[in-house]
Amino acid sequence: MEKKAIVVGAGLVGSLWSIFLAQRGYKVDIYERRSDMRKEGFVGGRSINLAMSTRGWKALEKAGIAEEIKADAIAMDGRMMHAVNGETTFQPYGKEGQAIYSVSRGGLNLALINIADKHPLVNFHFDHKVSKVDKKSGSLQVTSEGITSTADASLIFGTDGAFSSVRASLQRTPRFDYQQDYLDHGYKELEIPAGPNGSFLIEKNALHIWPRGHFMLIALPNSSGSFTCTLFLPFEGPQSFEQLKTNDAIQTFFETYFADALALIPDLVKDFHENPTSTLVTIRCNPWVYKDKICLLGDSSHAIVPFYGQGMNSGFEDCTVLDEMLSEFDEDWTKTLSAFNETRIPDANAIADLALRNFIEMRDLVGDEDFLLRKKIAAWLHDKYPDRFIPLYSQVTFTHIPYSKALAEGRRQDQLFEKILAIENIHQDWKTEKVIQVFEAWEKEN
Ligand SMILES: Cc1cc2nc3c(=O)[nH]c(=O)nc-3n(C[C@H](O)[C@H](O)[C@H](O)COP(=O)(O)OP(=O)(O)OC[C@H]3O[C@@H](n4cnc5c(N)ncnc54)[C@H](O)[C@@H]3O)c2cc1C
Structure with missing residues (x-):
């Protein structure tokens, strides 16, 4: 049987996922409501640049495009804080050599479309808006230049962003959970x-x-x-x-x-x-899949606020995880989609929570003395015990540890720092045996 899939939305995640599918031998039709940005230019309407980190790079490496993107990316080694009086202070994000990268949203989307389009199995349909999906028959209603037609495939991927029409069609399924919270x-x-x-x-x-x-x-x-x-x-x-x-x-x-x-x-x-x-909106839903037929990826199933710089990164990680599961289950889509749904939703909920928490950190705490001290002690502990202590930010940004595990570990780290910051004169002297003792006792408890 011919391996065939439809991808709805040629944004960052859809373009990338169509490359993964083509690499597996699927014929991909990708429907995008916007015009071809190679002719019309990039009409973003959203952030001009994005922070790419380890999870995003891994997916781009799999697609064979990481080097090309990195050549034009700018490493950001840390945060530069600007006080009201103009004074600046610099806080590294991780260890030396660890950085997040500023990349152009339009440039990245264009590069992904170009790579996908070079593949003989990928066929782009720009100026095609999908309005409805019939989940049982697997057919889509597509409108282009005022004419509505249908398209069919046994596999449909909704990568059409936070206001996804594929998700809207799934929402009519009984017991479909959906939550949308605006800041x-x-x-x-x-x-x-x-x-x-x-x-x-x-x-x-x-x-x-x-x-x-x-x-x-x-x-x-x-x-x-x-x-x-x-x-x-x-x-x-x-x-x-x-x-x-x-x-x-x-x-x-x-x-x-x-x-x-x-x-x-x-x-x-x-x-x-x-x-x-x-x-700024957070969107959560459950399930992300319908049988062996439909799957939501990226913002369509988990839009988050941008304060951890992980929206695109988590959408790209969806592609890596789904691809790895396809290998594990020998392309049995029923098993793959069910496992993907089960493992990935808790991780998406965790990064949504972490992103909300980081908003408070960025706007309030980055200028707070206790917070700055905590960052310094965390970096010191990480240097001393690289395998035993990884700061939460590093877990999220520089590793592939599942987000849900990182969030749980972050909560345990909060307890550790409550104890460390309660040590007498901690602000004067913090590289001490006492701090190590508290750390080791905490480690034993966990
Ligand atoms: C201000 C801001 C800053 C951000 N900064 C970062 C950052 O630093 N790092 C990071 O990792 N993430 C960041 N993000 C998040 C990131 O932008 C998103 O997570 C990412 O764009 C999601 O990609 P996507 O492909 O799932 O959706 P989108 O990028 O929204 O793409 C969806 C595509 O589907 C198309 N489409 C929509 N509806 C239809 C339809 N009915 N039919 C056909 N096509 C359709 C759209 O035209 C679009 O091309 C930021 C977001 C914002 C708002």
């Missing part, structure tokens, strides 16, 4: 342009953060020398988007809270008015 915060992108000759006006190899309590600004470098800044701010309240309607209000807000950044954003007021204010 009270929205986000807006702004730009620090490149300096003379494409130079970087602030430290190139860092993710910059201006933490200000319940709001923050961040900036990631682009290979052109510019930085994409994202302002995360409540929609309503004393410091909020609803307060920033006039040129004066925008200017004063930035003068008050982000003066050093303001000096580098020449088009602040214009960009503020022109760029959209977007929402």
